[in-house]
Amino acid sequence: MSTTSEPTAITAPTQFVQAGEIRFAYRRFGRPERTPLLFVNHFRGNLESFDPLISDALASDREVILFDNAGVGLSTGTAPDTVEGMARDAEAFIDALGLSELDI
Numbered sequence: 353m354s355t356t357s358e359p360t361a362i363t364a365p366t367q368f369v370q371a372g373e374i375r376f377a378y379r380r381f382g383r384p385e386r387t388p389l390l391f392v393n394h395f396r397g398n399l400e401s402f403d404p405l406i407s408d409a410l411a412s413d414r415e416v417i418l419f420d421n422a423g424v425g426l427s428t429g430t431a432p433d434t435v436e437g438m439a440r441d442a443e444a445f446i447d448a449l450g451l452s453e454l455d456i
Contacts, residue, residue, distance in 0.1 A: 360436055361404035371392035371448035378419035382411030388454045390417045398425030
């Protein structure tokens with residue numbers, strides 16, 4: 353974990369963005385001058401499921417975005433039951449943030 357005062361996976365504030373009927377919860381931290389890295393979780397994984405040792409290490413060199421997919425954790429909506437549904441909701445989240453380039 354980072355020893356600086358920079359936000360980390362645990363200390364970055366949870367933010368929210370609306371995409372249609374879904375209010376997505378997310379945390380964004382690291383170096384915003386680089387292409388952001390979006391972490392995608394498993395079906396019922398939430399913001400607290402990501403390993404902060406990994407995300408914080410990656411955030412030392414680039415921006416990291418963690419999010420709760422629809423219906424999971426602090427996000428509203430219905431949790432998808434297929435990978436296709438998860439991808440559709442992730443795309444809506446990415447569009448709501450206005451990101452045109454990112455790594456997943």
